[in-house]
Structure formats: structure tokens, C-alpha cells
Amino acid sequence: xxxxxxxxxxxxxxxxxxxxxxxxxxxxxxxxxxxxxxxxxxxxxxxxxxxxxxxxxxxxxxxxxxxxxxxxxxxxxxxxxxxxxxxxxxxxxxxxxxxxxxxxxxxxxxxxxxxxx
Amino acid sequence: xxxxxxxxxxxxxxxxxxxxxxxxxxxxxxxxxxxxxxxxxxxxxxxxxxxxxxxxxxxxxxxxxxxxxxxxxxxxxxxxxxxxxxxxxxxxxxxxxxxxxxxxxxxxx
Numbered sequence: 001x002x003x004x005x006x007x008x009x010x011x012x013x014x015x016x017x018x019x020x021x022x023x024x025x026x027x028x029x030x031x032x033x034x035x036x037x038x039x040x041x042x043x044x045x046x047x048x049x050x051x052x053x054x055x056x057x058x059x060x061x062x063x064x065x066x067x068x069x070x071x072x073x074x075x076x077x078x079x080x081x082x083x084x085x086x087x088x089x090x091x092x093x094x095x096x097x098x099x100x101x102x103x104x105x106x107x108x109x110x111x112x113x114x115x116x117x
Numbered sequence: 118x119x120x121x122x123x124x125x126x127x128x129x130x131x132x133x134x135x136x137x138x139x140x141x142x143x144x145x146x147x148x149x150x151x152x153x154x155x156x157x158x159x160x161x162x163x164x165x166x167x168x169x170x171x172x173x174x175x176x177x178x179x180x181x182x183x184x185x186x187x188x189x190x191x192x193x194x195x196x197x198x199x200x201x202x203x204x205x206x207x208x209x210x211x212x213x214x215x216x217x218x219x220x221x222x223x224x225x226x
Contacts, residue, residue, distance in 0.1 A: 035215065044120065044220035045155070045163065045206050058213050094162060101151035101169060102210040107162035 002026035004095050004108035011114045012085050019081040020111045022095035029076035033098035036069060036080045039110075040091035050098065051078060085115045121146065121207055121218035128224040134195040137221045139207030140188060147188035151210035154183060154192045157220075158203045166205075167192060199225050 007021040022034065036048040049059035051069040059067050063082075071078045078095060093111045096104040122140040129135040137154075139146065146152055152170045155163035165174050167183035170190065180196045190209070194201055202225040207218040 037217065039157075044123075045157075045208075045217040046120075047215040047217055050215070060214060096163075101149075102208055102215050103151075103153055103165065103168040104155070104163070104208070105165050105174065107164075110162055 002097075002106055004097060004106055006093075006095060006108040006111045009112040009114070011116065014086055014115060014117055016085050016115075017081060017083045018085060018089075018113050019079055020093050020095075020113070022078045022080070022108050024076045024078070024097070027097075029071075030073055034069075034071070034078045035096045035098055035102075035104065036067075036093065037096065038091040038093045040088070043091075046091075048080065048093075082113075085113075087115050089113065090115045119216075121209060121216050123205075123207060123218035123221045125219070126222045126224065128226055129194075129197045130226045131197050131199065133197050134193060135197060135223065137192045137194075137205050137207075137223070139190040139192070139209075139218045141190070141209055141216065142188055145188075145209040145211035145216050146185065146190050146207075149210045150185070152183070152185060152190040153208045154181075154190075155206045155208065156201075156203045157206065163206065194223070197225050201225055 005023045033050050033052045035050045051057050057069045068081045095108040097106040154167040157163045170185045171183045182193045204220045
């Protein structure tokens with residue numbers, strides 16, 4: 001069946017980087033936009049950007065220069081790397097497949113990233 | 118690119134109806150019919166409940182309905198059930214960007 005499976009939990013020090021993976025199965029990986037979002041403790045969902053079927057990316061201003069979304073089409077896997085981590089980046093990170101018009105039917109299970117000294 | 122505005126919390130008794138609002142601008146909610154709603158239980162991934170303002174994915178009960186007027190979208194849950202207690206997020210297309218609301222915690226009394 002169609003699913004997105006994310007990599008496991010990470011613990012990072014302030015200033016470090018984290019790279020989360022999202023492996024797709026059950027559908028043509030290169031046919032859909034893939035978005036990333038995060039949920040920090042006590043906060044709401046925050047959109048982090050997308051990577052489209054052509055490999056182009058778009059990030060909101062809040063993450064410009066600090067986030068990078070890439071993919072390896074040979075293994076149907078997308079990646080989200082976030083740099084210069086602070087404690088404010090402690091959150092659960094999700095990938096989600098966009099069916100079109102920001103319709104996210106399929107979500108990954110989430111990856112907990114903890115930033116602590 | 119500011120987050121959409123949702124009330125922090127709403128509550129209702131079993132069997133009652135509640136409405137959750139999502140306020141945006143003419144550049145997002147008001148400008149496109151690409152508003153969706155997600156239900157999230159603690160420790161779980163978000164679940165799509167409504168898309169394109171009013172459409173329900175298969176498997177979502179018809180107790181859930183969506184609407185939009187101007188820059189404000191709404192999610193109405195009728196016949197509240199205990200399992201509806203969760204956080205609800207609105208989401209809107211905004212050109213090349215996506216916006217989520219701050220989330221509304223629904224408590225079933």
C-alpha cells in the first residue's frame with residue numbers, strides 16, 4: 001500500500017545539523033510533490049517546504065538558508081536537512097505526499113528530533 | 118507568510134455540534150479553494166478530514182463538513198463523539214507556499 005516511512009529519532013547538540021529521510025512505497029515517487037512540516041511541543045504544525053517531481057524546492061522565509069530538501073529517486077527516498085539547530089528546533093518532523101492543491105492524504109509516521117546540550 | 122488564525126480551544130458535549138474557524142487573507146484562504154483540515158491525536162500523524170474546502174476523503178464520517186466564506190474557512194463536527202477529541206489544523210494553499218493554522222484543541226466534555 002501507499003506509505004511513507006521516516007528515519008528514527010535523533011538527538012543533536014545546538015549548532016549541529018540533522019538529516020531526516022522519508023522512504024516512499026506503493027506509488028510512483030517522482031509523480032508527486034513531497035512536503036515537510038514539523039510539530040514542536042506546545043506549538044502548531046509548521047510548514048517547512050516542498051520538493052516537486054522535477055526536484056525543485058520551495059521553502060518559507062523562516063527556513064530560508066537553513067533547510068535543504070533533496071531526494072534520491074533510485075531508492076524513492078526524500079531527505080530534509082536542517083542546519084544550525086537550536087532548542088527551538090526540537091520537534092516531530094513529518095513528510096507528507098501532496099495529491100494536488102495541498103491535499104495531504106499520506107503522512108510519514110514522524111521523526112522526533114531533540115536538540116539539547 | 119503568517120500562520121492562519123484558529124481559536125486555541127473549543128469544547129462540546131457528546132451529540133452536540135462544534136465549529137472551528139480558520140481566518141486567513143485574500144492571498145490564501147480567500148484566494149483559493151484549496152483549504153484542508155487535519156485531525157491529530159497525541160503521538161499520531163495528522164489525518165486528512167476535509168479537502169478543497171468541502172470534500173471528504175473516503176472513510177471520513179459525514180459528521181465532518183467544511184465551508185468557506187470570504188477569508189474564513191470553517192470545520193463543523195456534528196454529533197460529537199468521544200473519539201473526536203483531538204487537535205485540528207486548517208491548511209491553505211497560498212501560491213507557491215502552504216500555510217497551516219495554529220491548531221484548535223477540541224475537548225469532548
